[in-house]
Structures are given as structure tokens and as C-alpha cells.
Amino acid sequence: MKALSPMDAMFPIAEHRRQPMHVAGLQLFKPPADASPNFVARLVEEMRSFQKALPPYNRRVVFRGTWFWVEDEQFDLDHHFRHLALPQPGRIRELLAMTSRLHGSLTDRSRPLWESNVIEGLADGRFAMYSKVHHAMFDGVAAMREARNALSNDPSERGMPPPWARPRTTRRRSENALAQPASPLNALIQSMGLNYRMLPGALHGLRDLLRPASQELGDATPYQAPPTMFNVRISSSRRVAAQSYSLSRIREVGKIYGATINDVALAMCAGALRSYLILHKALPDRSLISMVPVSVRALDGPEGGNQVAIILAILGTELADPVKRLETIIASTRRAKERMATMTRLEQMAYSTAALSPMAFTSILGLDRYRPAFNIVISNVPGPTERLYWNGAELEESYPVSIPIDGQALNITMTSYCDQVAFGFTACRRSVPGMQRLLDFTENALAELESASTASRVRREKRPA
């Protein structure tokens, strides 16, 4: 019996029927060239032979005044591991419809809080895995690391255990560690580790602390975000959309404007959100503010649990010019990172509390009494940079599926894989209608930045010397 950390415990507390607190991954695999027609059925059989789960996959939560992890003495693999199939015609559209439904259902609290689904029936011969874990078990980075560590660089490797049966060794963990976030943040790890334990008591002084913060452009503080159609009470059903964009295209745009990859990705989201809000006649005069969680996990830290701090970024959605939007984002994230690096521990704590409080407290405090602290959560979770395989099947695409909450009806989470950045859009199905339009709008936003840069280069080149 092991108590959940106060931060991990926020997730079961904040969860309710309209607001499940699990994250998920949707992976698309190509069977090996020599695969037999029953490759997937045999893979499922093989996975099913691992009837025993190792920690943390064998632990369920119990509440005894506070939340604890205990071993599930009645572990039942059939509950957690499922074999599903798409209906005809087996397009990505059918896969995303299924993913939306799977993502909308609550986990069973009497059991370990995870599910693994192998999905056959894609018309192109691939198969998918949708893997759900409760946020109390893993944050986004830890979940991504789990997914990565279950796979292999070696296309010829066979007999690989599924995630729930993978033995954890220090060797394997450090060997396969993911790229870590930028260094200024890593400096905060030790202090954040302490602060999480102080979080519940920190809420009280939060607003006083934030009020005197600088109001300069590029220095977003909570409670300056405009109300939008995304900042409403959510329903319990979900819509998931996903698409990958070329990392080299994004990098190219970043070079031209002196932006990080994350800045360009935020600008793509900003352009897409602007188009979507114009379509729905709901674009506010003031810029949307995005909350951007950043990992403060140590390379040698524990595998599970939550280790996250945040920055707030001004998205420039009120600006028609895509370059000006990107410049606004660059200035905003740069200042936010500088500010975090020089923050006192009390201020860091306030920031993190602001990031977390909507999840844990909207339902208690009542949603409508406050303006939104930010309009949307946009996460960028670093992913693997090399090709990966699962018992010979090549991982072709890998998408994060995240958590809308009351007041935050749309979540955008991105992750990189080889030469791609995979965008996962997860929304309340009712509040964000026709969300799949965001996929095209995101592509358009990237294309706009590319053509603007070509135009400016052309102008520059044409300029007389």
C-alpha cells in the first residue's frame, strides 16, 4: 500500500462522469513484409498469454482518507486487454470514430486504471493500438516513455512482452530515455519536487500573487484570457482528430523566423484556432492564451507519476498576419521561459497551481464564477526520433489523446516521431462541433507561414543592393 503523491491524487479527485481523467495513445502499425494473413490474431494471442501484470499495471486505487495504490488480487487481463475491429470501409475516419468512443468512457476504479486495445480492420492492411492510462498513473511524458520502451529499434525482434508485462530495469530505462525539455527548466526540478507537496495550501494566496505581475506584451498572466466557446462546461462524449505534419517543414519555418519548433507548432495551432473561430463567428478581439505544460522530469527520475510545470503563451489569434502571430508567440514564450528561470519558488508554485487548479477545482468552485485562466491547453510531448517496431510491425504514426475538462473543451497535444510531428485534437463533442476542420486549418496555417517566408525572401532578394 503506497499513497499517491498529492499531485497524482488530484486526478481521481477531479474526475467525474463528464470529465474522465485518462490520457491515451493511438498508434498505427504496418505488419512486417512476410506477415501471414492472421498476423494480428496471432499477435493478440501472444499478448494475451501474458496474463500477469507487473507494477504499476497491477495496482488499483483505494480511498482510505487519502488515495492509495494497492495490488489487484483479482487481476483479470480480459478486462484490460481487448481485441477490436473496424467496420467497413475501415478508413482512418472509422478508426477515429472508434477512438472517440473509447476515449469517452470512464475506467473501472475497482481495477488497475488502464486499457489496451488492438484494432484490426484498417483497409490499408495496418492495425492500430489504442492505449489508455489514467493520469494518476502517468503524465503525458511518462506515458510516452512507456509506449516507447515497449517497442524496439530492431525490426527482427520477436517475443516482445506487452507494456503490462515488461520488466523494468535501470539499464533499459536510461538507454531509451526520451529527449528532455530545454535546460533552464531542468534546473527547477528539485524545487518543484518539493512544491508539489505544498500545492493544496498554495491555492489561497494565488490570485494575490498574480495580480501585480507585469502586464507587458508577451508576458501572459492568468485571468487575462478572453471568454471563448472552448471555455464552457463540457459533456461526457469526445471527438478525437489526428494528423501528422512534416517536422522538416516546421523546422524550416522556425529557422527563417528564429523560432523554436514548439513556437511554430503553437503558431500552427493559433492559425487553426483563428480559422475555426471565424468559421463559428466566435473570434474574440483579444488573443487566446494557451497553457503549455512543460516537463520538469529528471532523466533518472521515477517512471510514473506527474512532474509538470507550466508556461502561458499569447497566441496572437486576433492578428490576421501569420508572421505577426508567430512573432507574438516567439516573444511570449521567450519571456515566459526567462521568467520561469528566475522565479522564486513561491512564484513557480503559483504558476503550477494556476495550471492545475481548473482540473481539480472547477467543479467545486463553480465554473461560471471566474473568467478562464487560459483558453486552451497545448502540450508538446517529446517523442522518439528513431523508427520503432513491435514484434516486427513498424510503428508508422503515433498520436496523443488527452483530456478536455470543464472550462477547457479542447485540448491539443503534439508529439514528434522521426520526421513527423503528430497533432492530437481531443474535444468535448458537443462544445466543439465539426472539430475535424482543425486538421485542414492546421495544415493551412503551416502553408501560410511557408508562403509568407517565401514572399519575404523574394522581396529581400529583389531589393536593390
Place this chain on the structure above:
Amino acid sequence: MKALSPMDAMFPIAEHRRQPMHVAGLQLFKPPADASPNFVARLVEEMRSFQKALPPYNRRVVFRGTWFWVEDEQFDLDHHFRHLALPQPGRIRELLAMTSRLHGSLTDRSRPLWESNVIEGLADGRFAMYSKVHHAMFDGVAAMREARNALSNDPSERGMPPPWARPRTTRRRSENALAQPASPLNALIQSMGLNYRMLPGALHGLRDLLRPASQELGDATPYQAPPTMFNVRISSSRRVAAQSYSLSRIREVGKIYGATINDVALAMCAGALRSYLILHKALPDRSLISMVPVSVRALDGPEGGNQVAIILAILGTELADPVKRLETIIASTRRAKERMATMTRLEQMAYSTAALSPMAFTSILGLDRYRPAFNIVISNVPGPTERLYWNGAELEESYPVSIPIDGQALNITMTSYCDQVAFGFTACRRSVPGMQRLLDFTENALAELESASTASRVRREKRPA
């Protein structure tokens, strides 16, 4: 805006994440002989063309001090109507695994409380429909009538609208009305209609009322049921098992022992429960008590809502002799029905409150403070007696899927269709392990009664005149 009746309103009140309050039907269809390979895909397309839902399928619940039905202005058919597929090898086993999962997820309260799923991929070429409706919309009999009225006697009929788009006419309703329960109960309809409105105030005097009730054998009163493994707090995941048994076999046994079909069906359940409890070393010394809901719906009553009274039956599970078990059941149900027919209105009300109170009040009062009022709910919902078709596809099997609740981890609901009685077993997956064993045990219980009757006939025939 129309208020839910106090009885209908109990279902949203009693619902929580471990205890969804929807009932469902699982139907198996055989495509017509001349069906094209894409028959199901085209049927789905055709159903999807009915984008508009008619009442009550377009109504959602809202809470404004009490519960009301309001029209869903953002009705979204894709949320309610789904096309699914079974994984290989597409057996009934895969269908029941899928049904178990579908049945375990909550409906979205921001929308009309129903779902309709067309499931392809059965290896035998059939397809299935799993249809879920919240108990606040329909009780079992009303849901069955809905299912029946959506179908046709005519195998050549095409272009039939799906249930949500079926126009309601008085003609159609009376034409297709199901067989109604025994007449003594119908006499109670008017008074019950009044009593439902008085229910909340009736709880207080309930136990006083029941205490002086007769303790004779065959006159089961609440609070004499032994504690069993079924009378526990439930988890949120479900297991569904289903099988049909020959109505003529059941009728034959009934004739021999002077039992109704319902009595024999109860005896089959009793025998199966005894075997299951022996297997789990958990058979109590005293008999299990079954709560048997009986419909008090008028032939010309409204189509939706809940109109149910109850009787309690002694199942004789402590008796090894199958004939003695059946005789116990016969005596018990006969007395219960006689008693209901002569009851004062106050007593009827007490009975109905006893039947309903566990659903609405276990979570409020706390489960462990009371012994179970009964051990298991066994319903027998009358079904259609003639072959039915859905756009040319023949309905071959039709199973009810019901509601386990805290304190009642296993539900058995039966319905008749032509020459079959379809048994649907719905349980908390954690509390009732290996529940599919009940299917064989139920068959065995029927076979035991048949061979006992053959033996007794042989003995009688051999007896010297």
C-alpha cells in the same frame, strides 16, 4: 419542457459511475437470402439517412430543481447511431464481449439517453443490433414494445425507418401491442398510477408495514433474504451472457407440474443459481429470494415511462431436489399474486417501494446497514410470438440486457420470441466471476426437471393398477 414522473426520475437520481441505469436489447438478424455482400453497409447508410429523431428520441434530461425532458436542439445522430464490427473469429463469444463493454459505459446526459449499434462481422453471416435506452425513457416492457414495433411481420417490407424516426400512431400502437401480464394485476393500474406520486413519502412507514406480514412458507416478505455473494457493492464493468431455451420444452415441464411458464423459468434460474453458488462454495442454508417485477401497464397506456409492480418469490435454492424447488416456487408465486390482488393500496405501495428503494437509496442510506430485501431481480418480459423482420432481415434471437445495482450484482431478464425463451444475464464483472457458467447450469436445470418428470411418469406407469 415536461417533468419526468417521480418514478422515471428515480433512475437519473440512482445513477452513478458504477451503476449506469440503462437497459438494452441484443438482437441477431439473418440477412435475406438475396442479400448482397454489402447488405449491412447499405442498411447502415439507409438508417443514417434518418438524421432527425422524433419524440422521445430527441429529448434530453435537464435538472431544474426536478428533472425535465427538453428537446435537444443540437441533435447529432452520429453520437447515437454507430456502426461496429467484431474482431476475428467473430463468434458469439466476441459479440458478448463487445456487448459487455458497450453495456458498461454511461450515456451522455447532455444528449437524448439512447444508443443504437449495428454490429457486423459474425462468422455465420448474421449481424447484430445492440440498442441501449435509459430506464428513465422506457421500462423493460416499453423498450421491448419499441423494439417490436420497429420490426415487421412482412419479410418483403423495405424502407422501414429506424426506431428513432418511427412515426407514432395510435393505430400502430394498438395493432402491435404485446401480450399483457396476467389480469389480476391490470386491476391495480389506476391505483398504482396514483401511488407512484406518493412514493417518496412512503419510505418512512415501509418497514413497519412489512414486519407484521405473514411468515408462512410461500409468502416471501422483504428482509428475510440471506446475504449472498450477489448482494455486494458493484464495480462499473459488466459481463453479459445470453442463451435461448425451447419454449415448448418449458411449457411441457409446466404442464406436468401444474406450473406457469414463468414458474418453470424461475426454477431454471433457481437451479442454475444453486449450481453456481455450490461451485463458489457460497450456497446459503436459506433460500434465495427473487424480486420479480410485473408490468401493470395498460393496453392503451402511454408508450414511455415506467409502470411496474413487484412480487417476491422463494427460489428453493437450498433444496437439492429439482421438483421440490419447482413446487416451492409455484406455491410462493401463487400466494404472492393472490396477495397482490387483495392488497390495500397502502400495501401495494409498500411492495413497490421495497422493489424500487434499493435502486434509489442504497447509495444514500449506505449499503451495508441493511440485509438485502431480496437476492436477485428476475424479470420475465413478454415478447412477440410471431417471426419479425427488419428490412428483410429475419430476427432470429433477441436478448434483454438489464441493470445490476449496488447490492444486486446479478440480474436475470428473460423474454420470449416465437418458440424460444431468451435469457439475458447481466452482472458486475468483478463480483460474479465466470458468469457464463450460468448458461450451462440453466440448461442443466431444465434437463433435470424433464428427466425427473420422465422418471415419475415411468414410476406411475409401472405402478400396478
